[in-house]
Amino acid sequence: QSAIEGLEQDIASAILNAGDEAGLEEIRISALGKKGSVSDLLKSLGAMSPDERKVMGPAINGLRDRVQGLLSHRKAALKTAALEARLATETVDVTLPVREAAAETGRVHPIAQVMEELTAIFADMGFSVAEGPDIEDDFHNFTALNFPPGHPAREMHDTFFLPPGADGQRKVLRTHTSPVQVRTMQAKKPPIRVICPGRTYRCDSDQTHTPMFHQVEGLVIDKGAHLGHLKWILEEFCKSFFEVEGVKMRFRPSFFPFTEPSMEVDIQCDRSRPGEIRFGEGNDWLEILGCGMVHPNVLRNCGLDPDEYQGFAWGMGIDRIAMLKYGMSDLRAFFEADVRWLSHYG
Numbered sequence: 001q002s003a004i005e006g007l008e009q010d011i012a013s014a015i016l017n018a019g020d021e022a023g024l025e026e027i028r029i030s031a032l033g034k035k036g037s038v039s040d041l042l043k044s045l046g047a048m049s050p051d052e053r054k055v056m057g058p059a060i061n062g063l064r065d066r067v068q069g070l071l072s073h074r075k076a077a078l079k080t081a082a083l084e085a086r087l088a089t090e091t092v093d094v095t096l097p098v099r100e101a102a103a104e105t106g107r108v109h110p111i112a113q114v115m116e117e118l119t120a121i122f123a124d125m126g127f128s129v130a131e132g133p134d135i136e137d138d139f140h141n142f143t144a145l146n147f148p149p150g151h152p153a154r155e156m157h158d159t160f161f162l163p164p165g166a167d168g169q170r171k172v173l174r175t176h177t178s179p180v181q182v183r184t185m186q187a188k189k190p191p192i193r194v195i196c197p198g199r200t201y202r203c204d205s206d207q208t209h210t211p212m213f214h215q216v217e218g219l220v221i222d223k224g225a226h227l228g229h230l231k232w233i234l235e236e237f238c239k240s241f242f243e244v245e246g247v248k249m250r251f252r253p254s255f256f257p258f259t260e261p262s263m264e265v266d267i268q269c270d271r272s273r274p275g276e277i278r279f280g281e282g283n284d285w286l287e288i289l290g291c292g293m294v295h296p297n298v299l300r301n302c303g304l305d306p307d308e309y310q311g312f313a314w315g316m317g318i319d320r321i322a323m324l325k326y327g328m329s330d331l332r333a334f335f336e337a338d339v340r341w342l343s344h345y346g
């Protein structure tokens, strides 16, 4: 009996002094494991006389139960203590100042910004946005637009050709967004007022031309549409986009297969200060777009009668305008997706 009490004292003090769950587990094994001190006592019951067992049985089983109870209480206490210790060190202090968030927020790409701005300006004048496929067929990209069969623009040095489509048609990456206007004239009954922003592709890329760039074209088809309407629309666009009231514009004769007459438009600017350009002042000129009355052949190719409907159209490169607006020197920076560069804009 006294041996049992002695053993219980030893085990109990060991349990209470256990520093962590690992230590406690070792005590449990030394007491209740296969070769444990309490387990040995339980095994010794087998060799006792019935009278002896009647006394020792309850004593030893009681010891085992009390040791199990002490172990589970100590284990719970150690778990709680460990959790409190973690809570004490890992608390998040929500009152700390916010970390520099600039790195995480996104930016709208300058080209996307310019696209949105252009679309909004023309939307205010009653234009809707039309979109179309980047991969076009020969008809929509060239033939419908009055490009003669042997025209150089159709050659490989200018145009990306893709394997012919299932319909046997020659496929190209569109070299302008005019095909979208062709599709619109085929699909919609006039009056038509659309702008067609989007990606265009040319394979004569060099350090000032990237193989993919962005254009926005505009088209008006109506009865009696004339150059006076075109002039007004382009002046309103320039005033809004270049943010100058009295912007001077110059219309120069030019040539495009799909317009007759064709013109190129410059706006007045001042580039006397290096690396800087100002619009609406100075006596320098900057070409910003091409335009003209839609060629009658194009109207006919799109199923319209030139004696019933007339129209005018224009087209401009977006990348260069964006560069001017954001004072950028290198077109390639647009397409390198360098987040640090982007963070300067927007």
Ligand SMILES: CNC(=O)COc1cccc(Nc2cc(Cl)ccn2)c1
Binding pocket: 178, 179, 181, 182, 215, 217, 219, 256, 258, 259, 289, 290, 291, 292, 293, 294, 295, 298, 313, 314, 315, 316, 317
């Ligand atoms: C970058 N683009 C430029 O320098 C000049 O673009 C231009 C000029 C004149 C007209 C057009 N578009 C057009 C479209 C149809 Cl469906 C019919 C007639 N014309 C695009």
